[in-house]
Amino acid sequence: MEDFSINIHDLSIGYKEKKHNKIIAHSLNATIPPGQLTCLIGTNGVGKSTLLRTLSAFHSPLYGEIIIGDKKLSSYSSKELSKTISIVLTEKINVYNMSVYELVSLGRSPYSGLWGKLNKKDKTIIEEAIQLVHISNLRNRAIQTLSDGERQKSMIAKTLAQQTSIIFLDEPTAFLDFQSKIEILQLLRRISKTKHRIVFFSTHDIDLALRFSDKIWFMKKGGNLIIGSPEELSKDRRMEIFSQECNTTLNNNSLLQSEA
Numbered sequence: 001m002e003d004f005s006i007n008i009h010d011l012s013i014g015y016k017e018k019k020h021n022k023i024i025a026h027s028l029n030a031t032i033p034p035g036q037l038t039c040l041i042g043t044n045g046v047g048k049s050t051l052l053r054t055l056s057a058f059h060s061p062l063y064g065e066i067i068i069g070d071k072k073l074s075s076y077s078s079k080e081l082s083k084t085i086s087i088v089l090t091e092k093i094n095v096y097n098m099s100v101y102e103l104v105s106l107g108r109s110p111y112s113g114l115w116g117k118l119n120k121k122d123k124t125i126i127e128e129a130i131q132l133v134h135i136s137n138l139r140n141r142a143i144q145t146l147s148d149g150e151r152q153k154s155m156i157a158k159t160l161a162q163q164t165s166i167i168f169l170d171e172p173t174a175f176l177d178f179q180s181k182i183e184i185l186q187l188l189r190r191i192s193k194t195k196h197r198i199v200f201f202s203t204h205d206i207d208l209a210l211r212f213s214d215k216i217w218f219m220k221k222g223g224n225l226i227i228g229s230p231e232e233l234s235k236d237r238r239m240e241i242f243s244q245e246c247n248t249t250l251n252n253n254s255l256l257q258s259e260a
């Protein structure tokens with residue numbers, strides 16, 4: 001696993017339509033370094049999922065480049081992608097009679113093949129992922145019996161077993177109770193720090209995101225990005241737009257309560 005950064009150059013994202021392209025955001029320039037927890041916030045429909053899908057190669061950019069390491073994202077083979085990027089979506093997975101252990105094991109499929117036999121190294125990596133996410137007690141449980149928070153943790157363990165340098169998560173705290181939201185964000189922070197990964201997630205839980213993240217990407221209506229640490233953003237007058245757009249009661253105190 002390599003220590004990658006993501007570099008975004010003059011990126012336009014959106015959808016190709018018959019008459020003209022539907023541009024969601026344009027002229028995006030940014031870098032996402034490893035070892036940081038980065039959070040993407042913005043109102044409904046502003047383009048967060050579109051950006052996540054574009055950065056994870058599920059969706060093509062309209063213009064511009066995404067460079068991962070020293071290579072264009074568009075030049076990665078699907079095999080290379082599966083060893084570099086993992087994405088956790090909010091949708092419930094429709095699998096029955098699959099245990100948590102089996103789900104986490106699927107993270108090894110880019111290395112062993114979907115039906116490949118797990119070797120000793122694979123088993124050690126799966127075990128480490130289960131330990132790091134603190135779900136040892138769930139290993140034999142069927143996925144469909146898990147709570148939303150337990151399922152979310154299991155999905156995160158699967159991405160850890162996949163050993164990708166980059167982990168994207170689309171609204172990982174949606175549908176969770178307050179305690180589970182905190183646990184998930186603490187976990188994501190721990191993964192970004194101890195494993196030196198890029199962990200990039202979208203959320204509507206703005207106060208919590210500000211508390212746990214190293215960097216905030218605020219996507220404004222029209223697609224412009226304001227990027228900064230919670231502390232930097234607290235001094236940025238553009239945060240007034242943030243408060244208005246997100247209709248939040250955010251104050252500087254909550255911005256400055258970053259977790260150590």
Ligand SMILES: Nc1ncnc2c1ncn2[C@@H]1O[C@H](COP(=O)(O)OP(=O)(O)OP(=O)(O)O)[C@@H](O)[C@H]1O
Pocket residue numbers: 015022024042043044045046047048049050051
């Ligand atoms: N396949 C598509 N074709 C055309 N437009 C789309 C498509 N998918 C999404 N959109 C539009 O793109 C815009 C951005 O959607 P997106 O899902 O990225 O927003 P979001 O910020 O993730 O929203 P939310 O917070 O509600 O999940 C919306 O106006 C949406 O209707």
